[in-house]
Each structure stands twice: as C-alpha cells, then as structure tokens.
Amino acid sequence: MSGDKPDYQLISSLRYDKEALISAQWNTSRNGDRQSAYLLLSYTVDRLTTAAKVHSWAVPVELALDSLESRCDASLKNKDLDQPYKIRIVLSRQGEISVKSTPVPKLNNPKDLFVAAALNPSSSSLISEAPISVYLDTEPTSPSLFTSTKTTRREVYNLARIRVGIPAIGVEPGTPNDVLLYRSDGRAMETSIRNIAFLREGRWVTPFLQVGCLPGVTRRLLVEEGKIVESEILITDLKVGETLLLFNAVEGARLGKLCTSN
Structure with missing residues (x-):
C-alpha cells in the first residue's frame, strides 16, 4: 500500500x-x-x-x-x-x-428500534425475532486502526467469521449468525458487524472503546441514554447460552445468544 x-x-x-x-x-x-x-x-x-x-x-x-x-x-x-x-x-x-x-427487511417492532435494550431477557415476550447466534472466535484479534474505525478493509472480521464457519461474503443486516472478537489479553471487543453488550448484575454492559472496538453511532446513543454502561468484559467470564445485546445503526438493537462453535 x-x-x-x-x-x-x-x-x-x-x-x-x-x-x-x-x-x-x-x-x-x-x-x-x-x-x-x-x-x-x-x-x-x-x-x-x-x-x-x-x-x-x-x-x-x-x-x-x-x-x-x-x-x-x-x-x-x-x-x-x-x-x-x-x-x-x-x-x-x-x-x-x-x-x-x-x-432491508421491516422490523417486527418498528416503533421502537431499541426495545431489546430495555427488556429483561428472561421476560422478552415483546421480541418475536429469533436471537442471533454468536460464536466466540477461536483466535484473538489484534486491535488496530482498522478495528477502531470502520473501513473497507474488513479482513480481520471476515477471517473471524471463516474460523467459526460463517460465510465471509454477502453479510447483510439480519444475518442469523455472528462471531465475537476478543484481544490476546482476553478482553471482548465486538462482533463482526455489531457492537455488543452483556447482562451483568441487571444491566447491559459494553466493552470500553479503548479495547479497539468500533465507536458505533447506536452504541453512542445507548450509552448517552444510560441503556448500556461501559466496563471490561473478559471472555473467561462468558457462559454458553447467555443472552447478549447486539446493535448497529441499521438494525437497531437485537438479542443474541452465545453458542458453542459450529
């Protein structure tokens, strides 16, 4: 280059x-x-x-x-x-x-793009979409200029998807699968096309921007409105089957589930 x-x-x-x-x-x-x-x-x-x-x-x-x-x-x-x-x-x-x-498809709840961020996942009857399956990457990703800003250079995200058996091309909003990226020190970052939050002590918690994740516009809104808070998330604390909150500026907020590898 x-x-x-x-x-x-x-x-x-x-x-x-x-x-x-x-x-x-x-x-x-x-x-x-x-x-x-x-x-x-x-x-x-x-x-x-x-x-x-x-x-x-x-x-x-x-x-x-x-x-x-x-x-x-x-x-x-x-x-x-x-x-x-x-x-x-x-x-x-x-x-x-x-x-x-x-x-893009119409949403099942178009009047509130962020209803998922306000719900207790154990009583999420207002959400009819199936949760997005999220797989933990099998290798760490190094944070860089190209993980902290969104560019057309998407190799690290495509490689992560390939490692867990998700197609790397043709990725559009609404895809039922995603992959969770993390650093070599074990800190969670984001998924391949979404920011992420985890339910901890009754609150949605999202990784700090300093870990190298994207400063998504929906992430900014949810932080400003107090619907999510920033904290350190270690992959050693994650549990298969736990409910996740995924969000971007095309889909709004969606629920996900941490799954075992494909």
Missing part, C-alpha cells in the same frame, strides 16, 4: 425508515430538532469526521449534516420511500463521498 494512495476507504452505514424514525423524538433532537427518517445522521457525520482525522485525511466540506442528507436523499430517488433501506456512505482520502441505498 502506498502512503499516498491507501487501498481502503472509510465507511458508515445507517437505517432509513420513515415508520420507525420520522416521529422518534430521540432522533429528531439529535438532528437539529428536525424530523428525519435517517437514524442518527448527525452522529454519522461526527463518526466519519473523527475517523478522517484519525487517518490524517482532510475533512471535506461536503461532510456536513445538510449536505450528507441531500446525498442520502439522492440515493433514494425514484424508490419506494415507505420501504426501509440500508444507507451506506463511503468516504475516500481525496474527500469523495458516495452513498448507496439497499432495501
């Missing part, structure tokens, strides 16, 4: 969903008090801006809330706006921004 022409780009994805988001006050208040069908778009601006600085890239003037919203709107031109979409935003070192929209 040349220092002038990196073989990767910065990426961030979020959900477009009129039914779930247009009247959600928590989303409106974080969007300059304007109703929006994009999940936490202002947080996506913050995330990409911070990542660009971490990679020592110039921050383009187009990476602003109004400009990015217009680019997202353009990606949905001539599409059914009552359908939810995954919005994938890509930023190059040269400051070029591209946006692509892809249809």
